[in-house]
Amino acid sequence: MTEEDLLARLIYRDGLMLILNKPFGIPVHRGPKGGEFLEGAFHHLRFGLPRNPALAHRLDKDTSGCLVLGRHHKALEKLGVLFKAGSIDKTYWAVVEGGPAEAQGLIDLALVRRDATRGWWMKVDPLGAPSQTRWTVLGRADGLTWLALEPLTGRTHQLRVHCQAMGWPILGDPIYGTAPRDGGPGLHLHARAIAVPLYKNKDPIQAEAPPPEHMLAHLAALGFAGDPPPREQA
Structure with missing residues (x-):
């Protein structure tokens, strides 16, 4: 990516x-x-520092949205403690095939690696690591549902496996869903918002990321009216 692309x-x-x-x-x-x-x-x-910033966590290749970087070693240590403690609130948007009958709920299904030959592919297993996802329906149309997903734990592929296990796989998922490996609609999973309690005695830093181009048509059909333009700084 160019500097202009990244700064944007x-x-x-x-x-x-x-x-x-x-x-x-x-x-x-x-x-x-x-x-x-x-x-x-x-x-x-x-931005004037001697070293590059570094990842405080990660997102999958085909997941877009809020990604946190620490600007130096001490910042990364502090962010690492917050992520490990589950102190950082994350909200993802997903478009799923089908969808739950209820308006909201909690998925509580332990996860484990599928097998050593599948890399980090995961599966539900009662003997696996405890994994919880809170979900809320934001819209329904044409056999699809727009969900807000809040991972209460941070397992690999947690949201994708949890949605598949509930019978409503994420649209465009070639591993846990019905999408082909090539030429599909693209994974409809977006890290929409994050809240980071970085400073004591201050409110958490909150950020929202506009959804990617390939999700916009389905989100619009499900009721998303688009983000307002950013306010200009005084």
Whole structure:
């Protein structure tokens, strides 16, 4: 990504932390087959510091939205403690096939790696790690449902596996859903909002990321009217 591309995706910046709107389809780390990866452009985000910022957590290649970076080692340590303690509130938007009958609920299904040959593919297993996701219906239309998903734990692929296990896989998921490996509609999972209690005696820092282009048509059909334009700074 160019410096202009990356700066256009910067949602929040202070002395400790950056929050980016991660693009769909680009991995955060360098992959074994090469190709573009987000960390490769972090030198554009130094803003005068001697080292690049670094990831405080990660999102899957095909998940877009709020991605938190620490600007230096002490910031990363502080953010790491907050993420590990579950102190950071995250809200994802998903468009799922079918959907729940209720308006809201909680998925409480333990997860474990599927097997050693499948990398980080996961499955439901009562002997696995405890995993919980709170969900709320935001819209329904044409056999699809727009959900707000709040992961209360941070397991790999948690939201994707939980939705599949409930019988409403995320639209465009080629691993846990019905989408083909190539040429599908793209994973309809977006890290919409995050709240980071970074500073004592201050309200959490809150950020929202506009959804990616490939999700807009389905979200509009489900009732999303679009984000208001950003307010100009005084």
